Amino acid sequence: MSRKVILPGGTIGIIGGGQLGRMMALSAKAMGYRVAVLDPTPESPCGQVADDKIIAPYSSQEAMEQLAERSDVITYEFENIDEDALENASRITWVPQGSELLKVAKDRIAEKETITSAGLPVAPYYPVKTEQELIGAADELGFPFVIKTATGGYDGKGQVVVKDEQILSEAAGLLSQGPCVIEKWLSFAKEISVIITRNTNRETAVFPVAENIHENNILHQTIVPARISDLAEKKAIELAVLLANALELVGTLAVEMFLMKDDSIFINEIAPRPHNSGHYTIEACETSQFTQHIRAICNLPLGSTALHKPAVMVNVLGEHQEKLLTSLPGLRDWNVHLYGKNEAKTGRKMGHATLIRSSVDEALQEIEHIGIWPK
Numbered sequence: 001m002s003r004k005v006i007l008p009g010g011t012i013g014i015i016g017g018g019q020l021g022r023m024m025a026l027s028a029k030a031m032g033y034r035v036a037v038l039d040p041t042p043e044s045p046c047g048q049v050a051d052d053k054i055i056a057p058y059s060s061q062e063a064m065e066q067l068a069e070r071s072d073v074i075t076y077e078f079e080n081i082d083e084d085a086l087e088n089a090s091r092i093t094w095v096p097q098g099s100e101l102l103k104v105a106k107d108r109i110a111e112k113e114t115i116t117s118a119g120l121p122v123a124p125y126y127p128v129k130t131e132q133e134l135i136g137a138a139d140e141l142g143f144p145f146v147i148k149t150a151t152g153g154y155d156g157k158g159q160v161v162v163k164d165e166q167i168l169s170e171a172a173g174l175l176s177q178g179p180c181v182i183e184k185w186l187s188f189a190k191e192i193s194v195i196i197t198r199n200t201n202r203e204t205a206v207f208p209v210a211e212n213i214h215e216n217n218i219l220h221q222t223i224v225p226a227r228i229s230d231l232a233e234k235k236a237i238e239l240a241v242l243l244a245n246a247l248e249l250v251g252t253l254a255v256e257m258f259l260m261k262d263d264s265i266f267i268n269e270i271a272p273r274p275h276n277s278g279h280y281t282i283e284a285c286e287t288s289q290f291t292q293h294i295r296a297i298c299n300l301p302l303g304s305t306a307l308h309k310p311a312v313m314v315n316v317l318g319e320h321q322e323k324l325l326t327s328l329p330g331l332r333d334w335n336v337h338l339y340g341k342n343e344a345k346t347g348r349k350m351g352h353a354t355l356i357r358s359s360v361d362e363a364l365q366e367i368e369h370i371g372i373w374p375k
């Protein structure tokens, strides 16, 4: 196991120039690192704050090598990158996270197999490749179920909820995009997530459990502390730690979970990077998920994840931005983050705001009262 440490002054290469890359870069800059980013667009959210940008498609082997040559350590901000290219980069520079976890996280079939073989619970599921298999698996599972493409899906894209036989043909349509999984539709009590970080010295730190509210399959709000039982909280953290150990995690892992009414938990999916449900940590925790990630990949000691006060994070999508901006002069003690994206498309994540209040109810009421997010 490498005990290499990257000290400030060194250059962190980030694959992907979106908002997660931007917030990683801002943390890295605050710590005194240089940042290089690879992204196909010239004014990407991360490119705007990086020292050095390589503007090229992610598939460009040459660009990936260039990034590797200019960086002392490489990380990534999203999972749909080519693991062979990352592998090549690791011949040139340090890639402490490796490419194994990336492979697992970008394919729902591999993801579920890995979680299951670690002895951890997922919703009952079947991988399906053909319409025949779909019909057979639907028969086993019963309605309702959800079909998801194995790769490429995010924010509910590449998914169809199948309530009865009539929608089976629509579901079968997804198979034209490649292998899928079908999983039982769970009537969960809450969606929660746990973000866990591990450095190459195997030091581990877990952030407080977050309660997540989705709207149209896109994260809307994250509430911390989660309004769940102590037992559920303990179990959720335990699951995240067991999974991180089984995966020999280096870097950050976000674990999305379904909490059932009886406090049992199923793991929904994982992301091997900082996560939208961890943005609250920037103001609410002693160490933010982005700073923690940089510490982990540079192999510095991890920081405390202590929560200072109750927090609610609310996402600013394209349709919310204008109203947020006109309301901004009246928003006292709102921690507003905007990602520097120029086109405010509906459903596009433009920014977020975190409210730190004496209770989550107080924060929730204030957000509702402001009227930017219609009920």
Ligand code: ADP
Residues within 6 Å of the ligand: 123, 146, 148, 153, 154, 155, 156, 157, 183, 184, 185, 186, 187, 188, 191, 214, 217, 256, 268, 269
């Ligand atoms: P994505 O990659 O789009 O985030 P997810 O698998 O997390 O995909 O699904 C998006 C959302 O759809 C989840 O956050 C949850 O609200 C809902 N969902 C997904 N799978 C199930 C399921 N098996 N039962 C109930 N709800 C589900």
Ligand code: MG
Residues within 6 Å of the ligand: 155, 256, 269
């Ligand atoms: Mg999800």
